Amino acid sequence: MTDSRTWLAAIVDSITDAVTSTRLDGTIVTWNRAAEDLYGFPASEAIGAAAADLLPEWADDIGAMLGAVAAGQTIRFGDGELTRRDGTTISITFMASPIRDADGTVVGQVSVAADISAHRRAEERFRQLVKGAPDGMVIVDADGVIVEVNAQTERLFGYPAEDLVGRPVELLVPDRFRSTHVGQRKAFLGRPTVHGMGVGLAISGRRRDGSEFPIEVSLAPLDLGPDKLVSASVRDVTDRQRAELDLARARDEAVAAAQLKSQFVAMVSHEIRTPMNGVLGLTDLLLDTPLDLTQRRYVETIGSSGRALLTIINDILDFSKMESGKVELVDADLDLRRLVEEVTGVAAELARDKDLTVSGYYPPTLPQLVRGDAGRLRQALLNLVGNAVKFTRRGTVLVTAEPAADGAVTFAVTDTGIGIAPADLDRLLEPFAQGDDQADRRFGGTGLGLTICRSLVELMGGRLEIDSAPGEGSRFSFTVPFPPASTDGVPIGGGLAGRRMLVADGSPATLRLIDEHARAWGMTSTACADSASALAALRAAAAAGEPYDVAVLDQSMFGADGMSVVDAVIAERGPGPPRVIVLTSGAYLSDLVAKRTGSVDVLARPVRLSDLYDSLVQDGRRRAGATRGTAPLAPAAATVLVAEDNEVNQLVAIGTLAALGYRCDVARNGLDAVRLAGSGTYAAVLMDCQMPEMDGYAATREIRRTGHRVPIIAMTAGALSEDRDRCLAAGMDDFVTKPIDRETMRTVLERWVRARPVDHPRRDVRDTVAGRLALLRNHQPPAATDLAGRVLAAFREGVPERLDAMAAALRTGDAEPLCRHAHDLVGMAGHLGTEDLAALAQDLQKAARDGDLATAGEVVHHLRAEYARVAEALSDLA
16 A cells, blocks of 8 residues: 555645645645646645645635535636746646545545646737737637737728627628638638648628628637637738739730731731732743843843842741741651751752851761751851851851760851951840941841741750951850750661772861761771872872872862862772762853763752762762752643643743643632532642631542542741641642742652642442442451451451551651551541542552651541541441
8 A cells, every 4th residue: 555655645646737735624635746836836746735825815715615626616717917936927727536445425625727828928929929910910729709909900801809809700700701711611621731721712702881891811720728729810902902903904905906016917928929929920920031131130020029028027927926826836746867968958049049068067976867847947057147148248057966965065156257246245235236326228128037046046945155256257156955856867878888989179067067977877988188188198098009099189279270179089090080079059060071081970059968979879879859950840741730820920820830740720719619629630729818708727628528638738928837827727738929929839749749649539438348348248257257347347456446546656756666557547437448548548658658747647637538438428327
């Protein structure tokens, strides 16, 4: 028993709250250590003393407590002030319970007291924060009754605090929301840390006068002892909502203004392009007629002036698209090497009448294919080379592309032109700005080219940089990151290993380009920067019995007659004269050299490596159909339907097609176009988009609905990407903008007229298939079960499956499964006699084998349309 009492005493002493006990007369019996700390009296002094003597200010309360305990009651004081022995005052909670003997008689009381001063101080600090808070603060208990509000709440809702405390919080909520608010409040109190009502809830508040206003409420649980309370921060958001509405209205007005501006620019562009098509088209046709020198100069001036106006229109249109954020990049495989060569070729054409050497360079380490937007990259580079040629009277223009870190490529255009003053560099990239007023007068232009270029470069993830000095020239460069291509490029260079080549060129960039790539192809290359060293190297090699297999020579270093070095090389008659490849920017040399010897080939500057490789591996023989300087002729008897209502544009189209070797018929509106295209006699249709009776879009949809696969090429003055998308969505195959450029028209027609057969009237596909099925049934083996039905079912199930698989292969850029599925489809379509479907599948198979995924995508589109037509025609067959 002694041990039990000792153990019990130890337990009581270890309790952190003050635990004491007294007899019913108030004499203190026990006093734990926490009581010593709380009251300030040691146990030795307290035990045996009267509680009322130790705590005289509580004497009355102690008497009443002892009376209540004697009656068997438990007494609780939630909050009280106690003056300790040292005179300090603390806040406590107090509870007293009766002590009974074995008979159940009350013989004393045990009390527990706790110091809650820190808690009360925290409450007071919180109360002061609530009072001073800029937002309304409402404290609510677990039953939704308001416990406390601050002055801001009184101002927001128009109630004095005394009219709110003790009232349900729903008093501040509009009548129509009160029932749902009760449920939300209870849900928050049940799970205050996870409920979605906790922060930034936008609701309506109700003022005392019944008016409503928007408020934002943030709720948080309060830990204030045993009570469950919620703090609600209330903010009037009337001004904010008004500002947001004003901002939204201003944004909508700005968007509408931008759209209106874009529509206006597009409309102006369209309206100018339509007559410009007549001006430039007829100018080109007029230049094909006999003219005296004065007449020719006048006509050429008309053409160049018209093209200058067209450039300004294009710049303004591009700038408008940039400004409105409507330019989106296309993600497709991009041939970097070909693009650099194309841009360099354009620069050379621009510099044709200037004393300029235009060169391009990229190292063998430059990846051939990457993923990117070829059109936008080309546009940025063409802006730069256009400026370089414009502002450079003599010297060089160099276009380069070199690998950078992490798959990026650095492009640069360097010139030896007039240069740019440091003070003009910053404003040079601003819209409509130019280097100085003199440049504005001397060279003209809109001042938009570099702005457009910078925007395009930034859109591609790069930054345009300028390094320039007045009188010395400029270097514009940017570095763009490119992800790897979905397919590998087709490398060139095979079959040349071990061959010896000498290259002599006055352009360091061209010399480096040819020399480095020749070495990459496995050749032994000697590079010479002048004609004297070239001749010396040729003679030394011949004397050593190791003559060069080929010499690549720059015509510009040959001398006055353009033939001195060529003659000297051919005269070297050692074990065998080397083949000579002459690089020239003058077409006249081709005829002169061709008359001298078959061992001389001529390539245009700036040289394309693919052309150089062709010449090297074929010993001077060009590839079939690629004779330089001669435009390929149109397919024999090819007739094109021109759907155009404007008589001037008709005249331009007829003349352009005749110059390209095509015959043509004219449809004056969309209805005529549908009727004539249905005859199946046309190799292609040039479709104007805006015509009376039926526009080009509707006409195209009608032609496609009837099942005709004749290529339809949009011919429109609309130059926006949306215009192109709308044409393709209507079922057209390609898109050319007015004014019509003859070479562009040649390229587009060659793409479609040569790729697709002329549409011929079809035999009814249902009759053909029905005949094939009947043939199968007549010849099926006796043991076979409905062979024709199984073939038809396999067709109906297999074609959609393969079409879906083709679409998946196109998304991943994988040509191999595309080719395989196309092969399967050829067989399935052929078995049933669906000839057009089989022909399309063959087109797809060829495009997939060639790696031409762009054409493959278009063919898959036509395959789906053709299958839908066939499936509908066969719907009643079994």
